[in-house]
Amino acid sequence: MAPLKFEERIKEQLEERVIEPSDNSWDRLETALTKTKHKQKRLKKNWQYGIAAIFAGLIIFTSIKINENSVVDKGAPKIVDSSREVIENKNVPVIEKLRSDTLLTPHSRTELVEIESKKSLPNSLSSFSQKENISSIKKKGITAVISTEEQKKTVTSNFYSPLPIKGDSLNAIAHELSVVDSTLIENKLKEMAAQIKEIEDKEGGVTEEEISRLLLEAQREITTKKLMKSTTIDATALLQGVEDELSETFKQKVFEALKSGFQKVRTAVVTRNNQ
């Protein structure tokens, strides 16, 4: 008999071997299965609740964010880039490539005028001195290049008073506008004074109410003229105007209320005294 491989034999024997489990083994397994099922269900529910909570949170967060944005949109004043609008104005001189640290002094202005005058000289004669002047201007940190001849004249004219320019050309333009405004106000004041004199002559005196009415009218006229003069509309100014009107009506309302109250009290006192 050929020798059998020991391992193969024991393998066969062990493969065939069966051991009956205890009687209650299935019950134990069933209980464990039921418990696991409950656990899984609970876990599933927890997951569902978790997802629902996250979803609800997201909705709430989004709605809050949207509300915040809408409030900001309604309440926040709209910023108008007035500097650009003013620059686009054709009547105002355009100053190009003005560096932020540029300072235009009266001295520099005279140098610019010199450049202009020397331009009329023959090129051969003036080229050297022109170069020298230009280099001297550059050394002083002035890099303002004025685009046209007219603009140069505008800069060097009396209308443009010596003014320190810092940042950009906006300040210069604003100053110009303020000069125009001041003349307008002066004219209006003169007009008002004439009107007051006229009223005094006619009625022999002027009440405070009349003065305030005249002032109000003048103010309105100045504002309208300002608006008419400027080709652009400043949204902030408009908003301010509306707010002023609103506050005024409120003031009037308060005065009216006080007045009527006073009238009532006076009537009551008079009636009591009569009785």
Next chain:
Amino acid sequence: MKVIQLYKSENQLIKKAIKEHRDAQRQLYTRYSPKMLGVCRRYIKDVHYAEEVMLTGFLKVFTNLSKFKFEGSFEGWIRRIMINESISFLRKEKQVLFTEEIMNYSEESWNNINVELEVNQIQELIDGLPVGYRTVFVLYAIEGYKHGEIAKTLGISESTSKTQLFKARKMLQQKLNLQNKSNHGTIKI
């Protein structure tokens, strides 16, 4: 014909068990539990612990039944779960100790053992081995795992697996020799 019917009915049972039909689960349990307890018993000396491990294994079988793809044999799939469960039990109990010693051994003398043993005697011999030796021996000799698979399953090197097997065989041979002496020549080497 009967085999095909049995196969079909088994597949139906599995499908029902996936849907958590208790009867189907019970039928599958009744069909496979005796064999699987035998499998667990090869690794675990105490039959009660072996049964506990088998029940845990069946719990895993039923909770993960949807992962069974009906490709291989269902018995093989359950058996793998049982083996893994048994090994993790031994690991938990910290009973597995593997020594890293590479030895030269020959399979010739071992395979020439001609012995008549009952199943219980074989089990007793295997139980007498240290856990590390026993696990590798059962995996290699009974389950038919390769050293690479054993190394992967137990998290050891292939050489360790080989050493463990060599030592297990040597120990079994010594035990068989002792039995031979006491039984007066029932074992022929």
